[in-house]
Amino acid sequence: MTLEDLVRLRRARDLMDRDYAEPLDVPALARVALMSPGHFSRSFRAAFGESPYSYLMTRRIERAKALLRRGDLTVTEVCFAVGCTSLGSFSSRFTELVGESPSSYRARRHDAGAAIPACVAKVYTRPVRNGEAGSNSPLIV
Template sequence: MTGATEADAGREAARLEDLRRLRRVRDRIDREYALPLDVEALARDACMSAGHFSRAFRRAFGESPYSYLMTRRIERAMALLRVGELTVTEVSLAVGCSSLGTFSTRFTELVGVPPSVYRREQAATGRDPYPTLAPCVAKRVARPVRNREAGPASRS
């Protein structure tokens, strides 16, 4: 084996190890979305500096760790608001947001309507918005999309 090939193999092995660590941290965010999570603690779990972790996470998953966390929180909030048993404030706290204002702003940014309007609209329909889809597909279809991720045709 030549020196260049060995070096390439070493870089590829390091890249795969970083990806494994990043996936482990992403799984932690998925599990612990309601807990206070910060980039420094997540970076320590990945054995990386905070800056390197943030750049690597964005490169691997297409969004920053904080954006990924907030998207998970908003997805869960959408489900809780559809059920309609909790107030918007209770939903905000249940998904790990300590500020109702930040929660409402992020929810509106991702979903397109404030949480109270979303809850009211869901209560008015009183049904599953995707009754014929498998739950795993419905989750993917219903995933909130950030305004900057939406294509030009969907903007007004």
């Protein structure tokens, strides 16, 4: 993979980070990276250790956790606020990555993490599917 490919892949990843609540699909992301959808998906996985869909859903779940901790939105409102269109799929993915349902997560207290700087908390609270990210993951510090 060339440096130019990595720059284009990062551009697409940055788009997912910034516009996570927008409807994004592989063909649209591949256009941003100036690649075919198949090549983009393979290259993204090789560069970042997970599929574009998995990366996007992880970003959405991270944002959902923050919104649920605030406690002023319902689970359904959070689901749609982070760009998911199906409450069932959102709840299933949230439970898979976080280990508890969105309702349970919203209902419990989150005071213990209040004193931790957001940049540190993000690293340690990043949702990760069982065994998906290994020690060589670029997202783990």
